[in-house]
Amino acid sequence: MHLHEKLVIIKSILALHPEGAVFETIKDDFLEFTKESLDYSFAEFYSTMCCLPDIRFVRDFYGNMFWMTTSSKTSHIRELVTLQKTNDLRRKRNTAAIKPCNFKEDHRTKKKIDRNHPYKRQPQENRTKPNYRNITPPEFISVSLGGKQNPYNPHLYAHQMIGDDFFLSVAKLELGYLTVPGQRIQQSGLCVSGQTVRGAIDRLCEMPVEDVDKQVIINLGSVDLMQGRDVLDIQTDYNRLLVLLKEMGIQAIVTTLPPIANHSYLSSMQHNWMKLNVFLRRQPLCIDICELMMQNGRILYSCFQGEAKYVTGSSRPHVLWNKIGRQRILKAMKIYLGDTFC
Numbered sequence: 001m002h003l004h005e006k007l008v009i010i011k012s013i014l015a016l017h018p019e020g021a022v023f024e025t026i027k028d029d030f031l032e033f034t035k036e037s038l039d040y041s042f043a044e045f046y047s048t049m050c051c052l053p054d055i056r057f058v059r060d061f062y063g064n065m066f067w068m069t070t071s072s073k074t075s076h077i078r079e080l081v082t083l084q085k086t087n088d089l090r091r092k093r094n095t096a097a098i099k100p101c102n103f104k105e106d107h108r109t110k111k112k113i114d115r116n117h118p119y120k121r122q123p124q125e126n127r128t129k130p131n132y133r134n135i136t137p138p139e140f141i142s143v144s145l146g147g148k149q150n151p152y153n154p155h156l157y158a159h160q161m162i163g164d165d166f167f168l169s170v171a172k173l174e175l176g177y178l179t180v181p182g183q184r185i186q187q188s189g190l191c192v193s194g195q196t197v198r199g200a201i202d203r204l205c206e207m208p209v210e211d212v213d214k215q216v217i218i219n220l221g222s223v224d225l226m227q228g229r230d231v232l233d234i235q236t237d238y239n240r241l242l243v244l245l246k247e248m249g250i251q252a253i254v255t256t257l258p259p260i261a262n263h264s265y266l267s268s269m270q271h272n273w274m275k276l277n278v279f280l281r282r283q284p285l286c287i288d289i290c291e292l293m294m295q296n297g298r299i300l301y302s303c304f305q306g307e308a309k310y311v312t313g314s315s316r317p318h319v320l321w322n323k324i325g326r327q328r329i330l331k332a333m334k335i336y337l338g339d340t341f342c
Contacts, residue, residue, distance in 0.1 A: 194313020
């Protein structure tokens with residue numbers, strides 16, 4: 001490599017640095033380099049560098065030599081350097097020393113409050129407009145409107161529906177009724193999540209007689225079976241419920257219970273379920289919807305949802321009816337009501 005080529009490389013390196021960016025101690029560094037490579041004296045190298053138009057040197061207070069470039073290609077870098085803020089103008093961190101604490105003073109003393117201040121806090125009994133309301137939803141929402149005028153009271157052709165999550169799903173998804181807002185347990189009229197036969201009796205006793213229609217359809221007992229209650233206790237509660245409705249002057253229509261899909265493998269559950277359906281079929285007005293979910297003695301799982309789900313009113317998972325099952329049951333109840341009361 002010729003000296004001219006090396007000077008071009010040095011010049012290109014210097015062009016990358018703004019004015020003031022230097023190769024310090026150029027004498028020691030370049031002298032050794034030139035002597036080893038071309039046996040070139042520093043004086044000759046110095047004179048050659050000074051002849052270049054874009055490279056010059058300056059000396060500081062101590063006599064050190066600094067090389068710099070004045071090329072127009074690096075003018076923008078020099079401008080950026082000159083426009084930089086000095087250390088005095090930069091934001092400095094507050095490094096004030098922390099004063100020693102006087103532990104003898106009580107820093108927890110409160111300021112004295114002017115009791116006669118117009119914006120002082122008034123006692124609760126003197127407030128005309130309280131800032132909050134304590135809203136506690138009641139355990140049971142009484143419905144006074146009959147029929148489909150009330151979206152929270154499921155009916156099927158002037159027959160009020162009384163049931164648990166199975167009837168509640170039919171009321172919400174097929175008939176378009178709504179659940180009462182603000183309740184921990186989902187409820188739409190007398191269709192309450194996790195409702196047992198005994199729970200329906202308690203609710204009817206709390207309700208005024210005029211809030212219950214003269215004709216009802218009942219689908220209860222599945223939750224009692226899942227809780228493991230004896231079938232005789234369930235039948236006793238059913239008899240109490242039917243007697244209560246008769247005393248209130250209400251005509252009751254019961255429905256048989258379809259299979260409980262997630263408990264069908266238990267022989268004891270199957271036995272109680274069959275005995276309870278025999279009891280329900282003996283009632284004067286009964287809609288047999290059990291046969292719709294079975295074929296040749298086997299359960300039609302195509303009428304049930306794919307997996308068990310926890311409901312708001314019970315700690316036991318439910319496998320509810322799917323769209324096919326709900327439509328079958330709804331169609332059977334419509335046919336029965338049409339043939340019986342029309």
